[in-house]
Amino acid sequence: xxxxxxxxxxxxxxxxxxxxxxxxxxxxxxxxxxxxxxxxxxxxxxxxxxxxxxxxxxxxxxxxxxxxxxxxxxxxxxxxxxxxxxxxxxxxxxxxxxxxxxxxxxxxxxxx
Amino acid sequence: xxxxxxxxxxxxxxxxxxxxxxxxxxxxxxxxxxxxxxxxxxxxxxxxxxxxxxxxxxxxxxxxxxxxxxxxxxxxxxxxxxxxxxxxxxxxxxxxxxxxxxxxxxxxxxxxx
Numbered sequence: 001x002x003x004x005x006x007x008x009x010x011x012x013x014x015x016x017x018x019x020x021x022x023x024x025x026x027x028x029x030x031x032x033x034x035x036x037x038x039x040x041x042x043x044x045x046x047x048x049x050x051x052x053x054x055x056x057x058x059x060x061x062x063x064x065x066x067x068x069x070x071x072x073x074x075x076x077x078x079x080x081x082x083x084x085x086x087x088x089x090x091x092x093x094x095x096x097x098x099x100x101x102x103x104x105x106x107x108x109x110x111x112x
Numbered sequence: 113x114x115x116x117x118x119x120x121x122x123x124x125x126x127x128x129x130x131x132x133x134x135x136x137x138x139x140x141x142x143x144x145x146x147x148x149x150x151x152x153x154x155x156x157x158x159x160x161x162x163x164x165x166x167x168x169x170x171x172x173x174x175x176x177x178x179x180x181x182x183x184x185x186x187x188x189x190x191x192x193x194x195x196x197x198x199x200x201x202x203x204x205x206x207x208x209x210x211x212x213x214x215x216x217x218x219x220x221x222x223x224x225x
Contacts, residue, residue, distance in 0.1 A: 002154055033213075042116070043200070043215040056212070090154065099204075101145070101213060103155040 003027045004104035006091050012110045015081060021107045023074040023091030030096055032074040034066060037088040037106070049074060050096070081111045114139050116203050118216035126224055128190050133219045135184040135201035143204040144184050145213070146175050148197045155200065158186075191223045 004025045013019050023032065034046040048056035049068040063085075065077040074091055091104040115138040125131050135144070143162055147155040159168045161177035161184060168175050172195065174187045184201055202215045 002156075004154075042217045043202075045212055045214075048212075099143075100160075101157070103147075105154040108152075 002102050002104060004091055004093055004102050006104035006107050008107060009105065010108045012112060013081065014112055018079040020078065021076040021089055023104055025072055025093040027093060027102060029093035030071050031094045032068060033092040034076055035090040035092060037090055083111050086111045114203065114205060114214045116201060116214050116216040118201060118219050120219060121217055122220050124222045124224065125191055127192055130190065131188050133186040133199055135216055137182050137203045139205060141203045141205050144177055145202045146186055147200045147202065149200065150197050193223050193225060196221055196223045
């Protein structure tokens with residue numbers, strides 16, 4: 001375990017479903033991130049939260065909705081996804097933005 | 113736009129051999145990271161390189177950074193099967209006022225007995 005815990009590890013959902021991914025860290029970090037890892041693309045930064053405030057939305061479609069209720073928890077709410085959204089979604093945290101990232105194990109999402 | 117390019121993308125080598133993975137990036141960087149990822153697993157931090165000429169070694173892996181050439185290398189010495197994994201470099205920099213970690217495509221390394 002890295003100290004960043006993601007649940008669930010695997011998720012299969014239909015295009016009309018609504019689901020949420022959860023990320024939790026108790027490392028005392030103040031910044032949290034969502035990354036998408038597709039089979040044929042480099043890791044893509046999706047969202048950045050710093051002290052619970054969203055500081056970056058990297059042109060992510062609105063069917064992905066992040067939520068950061070506190071510095072330890074980060075959610076990614078999913079609705080009406082497309083098959084091309086199937087990927088490994090990685091959460092990361094750092095003490096502050098741009099320094100010492102710790103990654104979770106990821107959620108493998110399959111959209112059918 | 114910051115681009116981070118790794119070379120090669122796939123590498124198959126025999127145990128005992130030496131090889132180097134290259135990471136080129138297109139703009140100035142605050143920090144450069146090397147990560148390892150095993151199939152189905154998370155990213156494991158290997159090295160953080162902070163300044164020009166930095167060299168770090170851990171076991172059979174050695175990473176270096178040339179900020180003038182915008183190039184980092186990951187050198188593998190006397191490879192062993194356990195080093196089979198995908199290796200990513202990532203550049204930490206400021207883009208449009210925001211700190212971002214931009215990854216290369218990854219190098220899938222397979223070490224054969």
